[in-house]
Amino acid sequence: MRKVIVWSILSYVIFGAFIYWYLFFGANVDIPAEFKGTPADPTTFLNARELMLSEEYSQIRNLIFFLSVPFEWLLYILVLVVGLSGKFRSWSEGTSKFTIIQTGIYLFWLSLLVEVLSFPLQWISYTFSKKYNITTQIFSSWMKDNVIDFWVNYLLMIVIVSVLFWLIRKSTKRWWFYGWLLSVPFTLFLMFIQPVIIDPLYNEFTPLQNKELETKILRLADRANIPSEHVYEVNMSEKTNALNAYVTGIGSNSRIVLWDTTLNRLNEEEILFIMAHEMGHYVMKHIYVGIAGYLLLSLFGLYFTSKLMNMAVRRWGKVLQLKDVRDLASLPLFLLIISMLSFATSPFTNAVSRHQEKAADTYGIEMTHNNEAAVTSFQELTRVGLSQVHPPYLVKIFRYGHPTMLERITYLENYHSDTVE
16 A cells, blocks of 8 residues: 555656656747748737746646646545545445435535645646736635535436446446446536536626627628527626537527627637637537547547456455445545546547638638638737647647637738638
C-alpha cells in the first residue's frame, strides 16, 4: 500500500514538473515566419500588454488543466488503496437495507470527498481567471454554480450508478453491453431536456432585445431551414467577458442562443457570421454526429472498462482492497478507468471536432460572404479570451476542439466562395 501511494504521488509530481517545463520553456509558440504581418499574426491586432497577458493566462490555464486530470486519477487511487471506498460502502450498508439508498449515501461521501480535495485547483483556476479579467463572477455566484453542479451531478449519478451496479450483479460478463443499450435513450433524453431544464438552472434566457438583429438572424435560420421563432440572449456578463453563441437541442427543443457579451463586443456583421457558423453545425447535423460518436466510443469504452476492471481486481485486488467488481466500493476503479480512457481518446475526438468546426466556418462564410467580418470576429475572440493564436502541440491535441486561431484566421482570410472543398 505504501509503495502504491508513494509511486502514485511521485509519478504525479514528475508529470507536473514535465508539463510545467513544456508549457513555460519547452514548447515553441512563435508564429511561423510565413504568417508574420498577416491578420493571423497577433502583433497586428493585439497591443504589447494584451500579447503578454494572453501568453501568461494561456500558460497558467493549460497548466491547471494538465494538473487537474491526473489529480483526479490520483484521488481515485488513494481512495481505493487507503480503504476509504470500502468504509463509505460499509457506512451506507449500515444505514439502510435498500440498495438505492445505500448507493445514494455512498455516492454522497465519495462525491463530497472528491469535491473538497479538488476544490483548491478549482479555486486557483477561478482566481486566475478573475485576475486576468476573463471571469467577472463574484465568489458567491461562482460557489452557487458549483453547488448546483454538485447536486445535479449527484442526482444523475445516483440513477446511473444504481442501474450500473444492478447490471454488474445480474450479468458480470455482459453488463457493459446492457449498460450501453440503456445509455442510448438516456443520452437522447438529456440532450432533449438540456436547453429547457438544465441550462436555465445556471442562467436566465430571454428573447433577444434587438429585434432588428433577431430578424436578420432568423432570416439566416430560415435559409438554413432551422425551425426557430426566437433568438435567445443570456446574461453572461455577470459571470464572464468571454464570447459565445450556439444552436443547441434536438427536435422541437432546438434553441438559437447569444451571450450578451457577444452582443456587446461584436458588431452586427461579425455576429451574423458567428451565428451562420453555429447554424452550420445544425445544418450538417453535427449534434447528431456527436451523439452517435459518443455512443460508439462509450460502447468500446464500457467494454474495455469491464475487461480492465476484472484484470485490476484479479491482479491488484488486495492492494486496492477490492474482492469483486460487483462490490459498490469498486466504483472509484470504474471512474478511474473511464477517465483515463476518455483522456487517451481526446486527441481523436478533438481532431473530429476541429474538422467539424472548420466545416462550420466554411458554411458561415458561404452564408455571409464577409471574410473581413469573419477574420475580425476571431481576432476579437482572441483578444477577449486571451487565447494563444499558435498554442503548443500537446495543448492543441488534448485541449482544442476548435482549430487554432492561426488556422482559422488564415483559412477565412484566404477563402473564396467559389472554392471547392
